[in-house]
Amino acid sequence: MKKLRKKIFGCAPAHTVFFGPGRKEFHPKKPRPGIEHYILEAAKDSVAQVKNPGALDQGVVGNFMAARFNRQAHLGALLPEACGELLHKPCMRVEGACGSGGLAVIAAANAILSDMADAVLVVGVEVQNTVKAMYGADILAGAGHYSRQRKDGHVYFFPDLFSRRAGAYYEKYGREDTRRAMAEWYAQAIENARRNPKAQEFHNADPDPRATAMTEPNAKAFLEHINVFDCSKVSDGASAVILASEEGLANLGVAKSDAAEFAAVAQCEGNLARDPEDPARLDTTAAVASKALAMAGAKPSDLGLLEVHDCFTITGLLALEAIGLAEPGRAAPYLLDGKARFDGECPVNATGGLIGFGHPTGATGVRQVGDMVMQLTGKALDCQVKIGDARPYAMSINMGGDDKTLVSFVLRAT
Amino acid sequence: MNLSERLENAAVIGAAGKMGSGIALLLTKELARMKLSPEGQGKVYRLALIDVSEKALDGLLGYVRSQVHKMAENSVGELRVLFADRADLVENGEMIEEFVGQAMSVLRPSTDLNGAAGARIVFEAVFEDEDLKIDLLGRVREHVDPDAWYMTNTSSIPIGGLDRKLELNGRIVGFHFYNPPAVQKLLEMITTYTTLPELKEAGLELAKRLGKKVVPANDIAGFIGNGHFIRDGLHAIGAAERLREGGEWAGALYKMNRVSQDWLVRPMGILQLIDYVGVDVFRCILEVMNRYLPDRGLHCDFIDILAERKILGGQNPNGSQKDGILRYEKGRSVAVYDPERGDYVAFDPNGWTGEADRQLGALPDGFRPWKALVRDRKKDEALAAHFSALRVSESEGAKLAMEYLKTSKAIGEALVKDGVANSAGDVNAVLTNGFFHLYGPINEYTG
Numbered sequence: 001m002k003k004l005r006k007k008i009f010g011c012a013p014a015h016t017v018f019f020g021p022g023r024k025e026f027h028p029k030k031p032r033p034g035i036e037h038y039i040l041e042a043a044k045d046s047v048a049q050v051k052n053p054g055a056l057d058q059g060v061v062g063n064f065m066a067a068r069f070n071r072q073a074h075l076g077a078l079l080p081e082a083c084g085e086l087l088h089k090p091c092m093r094v095e096g097a098c099g100s101g102g103l104a105v106i107a108a109a110n111a112i113l114s115d116m117a118d119a120v121l122v123v124g125v126e127v128q129n130t131v132k133a134m135y136g137a138d139i140l141a142g143a144g145h146y147s148r149q150r151k152d153g154h155v156y157f158f159p160d161l162f163s164r165r166a167g168a169y170y171e172k173y174g175r176e177d178t179r180r181a182m183a184e185w186y187a188q189a190i191e192n193a194r195r196n197p198k199a200q201e202f203h204n205a206d207p208d209p210r211a212t213a214m215t216e217p218n219a220k221a222f223l224e225h226i227n228v229f230d231c232s233k234v235s236d237g238a239s240a241v242i243l244a245s246e247e248g249l250a251n252l253g254v255a256k257s258d259a260a261e262f263a264a265v266a267q268c269e270g271n272l273a274r275d276p277e278d279p280a281r282l283d284t285t286a287a288v289a290s291k292a293l294a295m296a297g298a299k300p301s302d303l304g305l306l307e308v309h310d311c312f313t314i315t316g317l318l319a320l321e322a323i324g325l326a327e328p329g330r331a332a333p334y335l336l337d338g339k340a341r342f343d344g345e346c347p348v349n350a351t352g353g354l355i356g357f358g359h360p361t362g363a364t365g366v367r368q369v370g371d372m373v374m375q376l377t378g379k380a381l382d383c384q385v386k387i388g389d390a391r392p393y394a395m396s397i398n399m400g401g402d403d404k405t406l407v408s409f410v411l412r413a414t
Numbered sequence: 415m416n417l418s419e420r421l422e423n424a425a426v427i428g429a430a431g432k433m434g435s436g437i438a439l440l441l442t443k444e445l446a447r448m449k450l451s452p453e454g455q456g457k458v459y460r461l462a463l464i465d466v467s468e469k470a471l472d473g474l475l476g477y478v479r480s481q482v483h484k485m486a487e488n489s490v491g492e493l494r495v496l497f498a499d500r501a502d503l504v505e506n507g508e509m510i511e512e513f514v515g516q517a518m519s520v521l522r523p524s525t526d527l528n529g530a531a532g533a534r535i536v537f538e539a540v541f542e543d544e545d546l547k548i549d550l551l552g553r554v555r556e557h558v559d560p561d562a563w564y565m566t567n568t569s570s571i572p573i574g575g576l577d578r579k580l581e582l583n584g585r586i587v588g589f590h591f592y593n594p595p596a597v598q599k600l601l602e603m604i605t606t607y608t609t610l611p612e613l614k615e616a617g618l619e620l621a622k623r624l625g626k627k628v629v630p631a632n633d634i635a636g637f638i639g640n641g642h643f644i645r646d647g648l649h650a651i652g653a654a655e656r657l658r659e660g661g662e663w664a665g666a667l668y669k670m671n672r673v674s675q676d677w678l679v680r681p682m683g684i685l686q687l688i689d690y691v692g693v694d695v696f697r698c699i700l701e702v703m704n705r706y707l708p709d710r711g712l713h714c715d716f717i718d719i720l721a722e723r724k725i726l727g728g729q730n731p732n733g734s735q736k737d738g739i740l741r742y743e744k745g746r747s748v749a750v751y752d753p754e755r756g757d758y759v760a761f762d763p764n765g766w767t768g769e770a771d772r773q774l775g776a777l778p779d780g781f782r783p784w785k786a787l788v789r790d791r792k793k794d795e796a797l798a799a800h801f802s803a804l805r806v807s808e809s810e811g812a813k814l815a816m817e818y819l820k821t822s823k824a825i826g827e828a829l830v831k832d833g834v835a836n837s838a839g840d841v842n843a844v845l846t847n848g849f850f851h852l853y854g855p856i857n858e859y860t861g
Contacts (some may be wrong), residue, residue, distance in 0.1 A: 052725050132487060134487055134490050134506045134507075134510070135507050136507065138505040138506050138507050138508060141505070146504075150505070151501070151504050154491075154494075155490045155491050155494060155506055
């Protein structure tokens with residue numbers, strides 16, 4: 001297994017509010033900030049955390065579908081507007097569906113590892129509330145295999161793919177405990193989000209989210225195997241983080257104690273043109289997790305914090321099994337035993353995850369890295385979990401499409 | 415010729431009006447559905463939209479387009495099935511646009527009656543004026559298929575009279591939609607002994623296709639809905655007259671409006687409902703009923719005075735309420751019209767309205783308004799408790815409410831006794847479905 005040929009650090013994390021239904025101030029008919037506003041807010045907030053922005057060598061934007069959601073492509077060229085020091089320096093936008101944010105961080109890491117850069121600004125962004133849900137579903141379906149899957153697909157294309165995965169999982173491992181564990185996942189996401197003022201579910205006041213999430217799925221109204229609480233919502237938001245070499249950190253004027261170190265940088269691609277062999281497993285997720293853990297020289301039991309791509313509750317369960325924290329079919333007892341809770345042995349999605357914090361698709365991979373940096377530098381405020389020496393690593397899984405583009409990072413404190 | 419064949423060439427007369435536009439929308443959806451079905455392939459569907467104003471027709475097309483669009487968005491699942499064989503339509507958005515385009519393509523707006531040429535089924539929704547309807551339908555008859563069926567959206571005018579005067583030989587039924595037609599589930603269908611059996615059958619089928627619940631009514635002026643509403647309104651105005659005892663109108667009207675809304679747990683007060691329907695429409699219906707049912711006290715000076723002074727209520731083009739018996743600001747009533755002063759008297763919680771509220775007395779403990787009960791599965795229990803508290807209360811509000819409740823029940827029972835409705839259940843169905851009352855007028859709450 002390859003090791004990182006030099007040290008890479010993450011610093012200067014920043015998030016906008018993740019906005020959309022659920023936030024008190026959200027009203028579908030009221031005007032909202034556009035994509036440019038989000039890019040600028042996150043990027044400026046990040047850059048303001050370094051003493052010398054002139055040390056930034058490159059910029060990367062992770063974004064999935066701004067060309068359709070916002071009629072705006074060419075997002076790399078907006079970075080010099082956010083940070084004048086990037087003018088005439090390399091900037092680009094990368095895309096890998098909902099894994100776009102993770103890919104942007106990969107692109108930054110590659111630039112540093114190839115000695116082409118010592119400090120790279122990474123911004124992830126998506127603004128999706130520009131269209132109604134049924135049109136948003138069309139746009140997001142671009143993460144699937146359009147020519148093969150879309151015509152016969154459901155109105156809500158992606159939720160349907162994961163509803164089918166849930167159905168296959170129920171069939172293989174039993175429905176009752178799985179449904180309870182999915183409700184537990186939802187409830188933990190909401191409870192964690194209530195500690196995070198920037199989360200889309202921050203204002204959620206449901207006195208019994210576990211009961212709410214047990215609402216029986218209804219194929220006539222939505223889907224056969226999952227309900228709306230099993231799904232992340234439609235979100236607008238951006239996150240930013242700066243990646244730097246040791247030299248880059250010094251040039252930026254950022255203290256090592258304000259940065260976290262990457263122990264692993266991993267990316268795997270599945271085959272878009274093929275269906276999964278076993279819908280009750282996430283094969284590509286398993287591949288990327290094992291690659292990342294191997295690079296870090298870590299075991300699942302060394303993880304003290306996890307950022308999982310829970311676009312749907314079932315995806316969260318499947319990811320726990322793919323990482324190896326739970327045996328296949330055993331994610332439900334793992335969750336119901338409280339192991340993933342905020343005060344559990346390995347807290348999962350401490351700021352709310354995709355279901356609680358929100359899922360501006362292109363932002364999510366960057367948001368996960370930013371949150372791990374905040375946690376490992378002790379700056380996570382009310383969301384801060386204790387990461388002790390026994391489990392020193394934080395790990396993220398960012399997924400594009402139906403287990404197709406996978407990005408995983410392992411970080412530790414400096 | 416069956417219903418589907420007739421619908422291939424249909425016309426709405428008075429299409430841009432309040433009722434006509436809703437009927438036009440319902441038919442547009444139905445014709446689009448037929449056109450896109452396997453049976454509709456290769457056929458031409460046309461829905462003539464006839465009205466006097468080009469501008470109003472233009473507005474109608476915009477309204478229909480936006481509503482059909484919304485409907486298509488809310489039924490994309492069905493569209494995905496409908497367009498399963500259309501390889502060129504893949505995304506939700508493409509199917510929605512295609513459906514809207516197909517629906518709009520059936521519309522033939524015109525200010526000329528000739529636009530309805532050859533129509534085999536005619537929906538008439540002009541103002542509630544018998545002479546106007548007769549004159550217009552007489553002219554329409556010159557253009558449409560000689561064997562056409564007529565569905566008239568009257569809420570009060572006897573169908574038998576129209577049939578005779580227009581010499582239609584049973585080719586007309588009353589097809590009384592409730593306002594707004596696109597939303598309200600209820601449809602009162604009025605037939606006479608001369609109505610063609612196949613038309614009666616087709617009317618029931620069409621109502622079902624349009625998603626309506628049919629309550630049959632017999633051919634007596636006012637039918638069930640207005641038979642109750644008009645008399646209910648007259649009771650409230652009469653009670654206010656007695657309440658004021660020659661004194662101020664404002665307090666008495668205010669009290670009756672509040673009693674009918676809060677004490678009777680209705681969606682809105684009776685005066686607000688008259689304003690919503692329109693004072694002029696109320697008066698027209700009253701005149702029709704009085705003409706066909708003379709010497710039954712179906713007359714009201716108060717309403718005549720308001721109508722003559724152009725205090726008419728009804729809605730603005732944007733749907734907001736116009737001033738009528740009450741004055742409205744941002745949808746809330748803020749003043750009441752006093753016919754003796756010739757002006758509105760502003761509500762004054764620290765003055766006369768506060769005093770009127772004090773005189774009415776408190777609502778029973780645990781009172782919950784219509785809005786709170788409408789989705790409550792146990793609303794019947796709540797209503798029973800509410801009315802049994804009213805029965806033993808000595809407050810003025812409770813006494814007025816009980817008198818009102820008994821009058822409403824008597825009106826309902828008379829509709830059955832006089833043969834307007836076939837059963838108490840039909841009367842209650844009209845009031846609960848068409849007027850959104852939580853309970854029918856024929857009930858046990860009077861004790």
